[in-house]
Amino acid sequence: MLNYRVLNYTFENLKEKHMTFEQVFDHILNFMRLNPNGNYKLMIGTDSQVQHDHTLFITGIVIQCEGKGVWACLQKNKVPRKITNLHEKISYETSLSESVFSMFTQERKDAMYEIVLPYVDRGASFTIEGHIDIGAGERNKTRVFINEMIARIESMGAQPKIKPDAFVASSYANRFTK
Structure with missing residues (x-):
């Protein structure tokens, strides 16, 4: 991992600031418990923007119940x-x-799976995706990195998604890099 400085280990959204990962995980579990027979996707993705004298990176965590x-x-x-x-x-x-992704230990992933497990026979599901802000289009300069970045996300146990399906990186995180 490239080590530019000590990573920020706090999270925020429009309602809360300075959340620990444990608080984030509790929010995710509580959200899933509201509808345990739902179809859930845990999606993580990062985008960046070069600013005047720095580069800002935003990593989004999204839990979606379709x-x-x-x-x-x-x-x-x-x-x-x-x-x-x-x-x-x-x-x-x-x-x-x-x-x-590494913060979602096997124990934490199991806790999420256990919420939907009793309802799988009724169609409930849980998947984990890694959204990468790269595209395969001929004019997209990032296409040469697709195989490398996909392999890295797969090694984390997630399904890789690239543009246009990588909306956590290309839309949600991107919105906060400006």
Whole structure:
């Protein structure tokens, strides 16, 4: 992992600031318990924006119950320089997502699975996705990094998603990088 500085381990959303990961995880479990027979996706993705004298990275965590809403939060990390090398920037975005994925230990993932497990025969589901802010289009300069970044997300036990399906990185996180 690229180590630019000590990572920020607090999270926030529009209602709460300075949440610990334990508080984030409690929010996720509580959200899932509201509708245990739902179809859930836990999605994590990072986007960045080069600013005047730094590069701002936003990692989003979104738990979605299809047709029933979402709960989301984000983590901000600032590198005190402009990162202009595309591979370095995409790689660090992926590293930050990996850092958040690593907080979802097997024990925590099992706790989420156990909420929907009694309802699987009624259609309940739970999946984990890693949203990468890269695209496969011919004109997209990030396409050369697709295989590398997909392999990294898969190694975390998540289903990789790229544009246009990587909305946590390309829309949610992107919105807060400005």
